[in-house]
Amino acid sequence: MIEKINIETRFADKPQLNASESYYIFTQPGMRFCQAQALVYSLMNDPQLADIDVTTRKLISDKIFDDVRGRMLEDIVLLETKKSLEKNWKNQKKVFKLRFQSGKYDMVISDFENSTCQIFEIKHSAEIVPNQYKNLVNTEMTSLTEKFFGKITGKTVIYKGPDKTTENGIEYKNAEEYLCGLEL
Numbered sequence: 001m002i003e004k005i006n007i008e009t010r011f012a013d014k015p016q017l018n019a020s021e022s023y024y025i026f027t028q029p030g031m032r033f034c035q036a037q038a039l040v041y042s043l044m045n046d047p048q049l050a051d052i053d054v055t056t057r058k059l060i061s062d063k064i065f066d067d068v069r070g071r072m073l074e075d076i077v078l079l080e081t082k083k084s085l086e087k088n089w090k091n092q093k094k095v096f097k098l099r100f101q102s103g104k105y106d107m108v109i110s111d112f113e114n115s116t117c118q119i120f121e122i123k124h125s126a127e128i129v130p131n132q133y134k135n136l137v138n139t140e141m142t143s144l145t146e147k148f149f150g151k152i153t154g155k156t157v158i159y160k161g162p163d164k165t166t167e168n169g170i171e172y173k174n175a176e177e178y179l180c181g182l183e184l
Contacts, residue, residue, distance in 0.1 A: 006096040036068040070124035084182040103135040115150030126161040
């Protein structure tokens with residue numbers, strides 16, 4: 001199945017470039033991962049890479065698989081959140097990605113009726129690292145977000161580790177628990 005997700009782009013100094021567009025999510029992650037495996041297998045057996053040592057080839061394949069897993073998790077969270085919101089909130093709430101000149105949020109849930117929103121980063125990691133939430137605390141990005149989508153009521157990193165709140169108020173939520181908690 002293929003689903004459409006919106007991407008909003010906002011610029012502080014170039015409002016004429018503000019845009020809304022869509023991209024499509026391929027919602028069968030098992031097939032997607034098998035395709036990535038086939039690609040990595042083909043790449044690792046390419047004669048042009050024969051001179052690269054086994055350690056470097058393993059690093060390359062691990063990086064490819066980590067990136068694919070991260071994108072798959074991001075797509076699953078976006079899609080399931082969107083489906084839950086469409087079912088339970090009709091047109092009151094929207095889920096989308098948000099891009100800026102200086103970065104992006106992996107997911108935004110905007111409540112147009114109340115002029116509020118929540119911002120999210122989605123990480124394929126079980127560790128808490130400050131670099132994961134750098135965009136959530138970026139003052140330029142947060143002020144633009146509030147200008148266009150309302151007061152930010154939550155800043156969350158969805159990841160593979162246990163639920164926790166950091167000293168600066170960033171919530172870390174376990175991806176599996178987050179998905180199981182959605183009202184579908």
